[in-house]
Amino acid sequence: MGENGDLLQNINVLDVLYANDLERYAVKVNQPEAGTDGPGTKDLLHLNDVEPLSPRMADEYPLFDAGDLLVSLREPHLVFVLDPDTKETKWHASAPLIQQHDPDFVGDGWIGVFDNNEDFTERGTMLGGSRIVAMQPHTDSMEVRFPTSASDPFYTDIRGKFQRMPNGNMLLTEAQAGRVVEVDSTGQTVWEWVHPPYDARQVPVVTKATRLNLTRQQVDAWACSSGNTSAVP
Incomplete structure (x- = not known):
């Protein structure tokens, strides 16, 4: 195209x-x-x-x-x-x-x-x-x-993404589990986010997560950001 x-x-x-x-x-x-x-x-x-x-x-x-x-x-x-x-x-x-x-x-x-x-x-x-x-x-x-021997369980039968970080970490999208996790070079979890379930057995799919090279101040300036108080009437 x-x-x-x-x-x-x-x-x-x-x-x-x-x-x-x-x-x-x-x-x-x-x-x-x-x-x-x-x-x-x-x-x-x-x-x-x-x-x-x-x-x-x-x-x-x-x-x-x-x-x-x-x-x-x-x-x-x-x-x-x-x-x-x-x-x-x-x-x-x-x-x-x-x-x-x-x-x-x-x-x-x-x-x-x-x-x-x-x-x-x-x-x-x-x-x-x-x-x-x-x-x-x-x-x-x-x-x-x-994974490594230090990693938590990780599985999605379909979908899934990964992003390599400048510091050697990886951002992983465990799509069907509705989970995003960053792991370090040893495979250990640095932080994770899990989408809240909408019933007793199912969670929403997360198709892709991306780490952006932005500061908190830049994100707060977005019109859609909860941190942008100037956008509130």
Whole structure:
């Protein structure tokens, strides 16, 4: 899309998979909850994130170029980096991801991924919960950055976001639990916020939390802020 909302380019992701010998990922999709009818049976890919590699960070990624796209497909458990001009996939990864979200270029050649690690239990008890996985394509390295042995239980079967902080902490959105938590480099909780439940068994979903580099004074100046007394008639 252009600055005015004009369509500049349209890429068929299924065509990309076939052109790069990745069609095997499309045919292994399993959606038992969709049955044999309905729109869910046609959601082969479920593209849930696209992030361009910025010119500022491009030198940190030897295999890629500025403008390449980092793409996440939830249903085939697949992330890949795509040249939008040639439609070539320069790198891809699947295992050990399970229905992942929010891959990001996090610097120093690493790609961070919110791995939902879905196991079809209510609290992730079979596989240990959701994770933040880091991959470094040019060295073929993989690390689990969260959780650690010091971490509290953490699991969301769908949705989920993470944000890496300048001090090394991470802000995590445990979407289905209605919870936002910041953890330090050891995996321990720094602070958390949980959305109040609206009945005995359910809490509202929190789809995304973002830490903004703003002061309290700047936020209080917003017209919608409770701290902006000048906006009160």
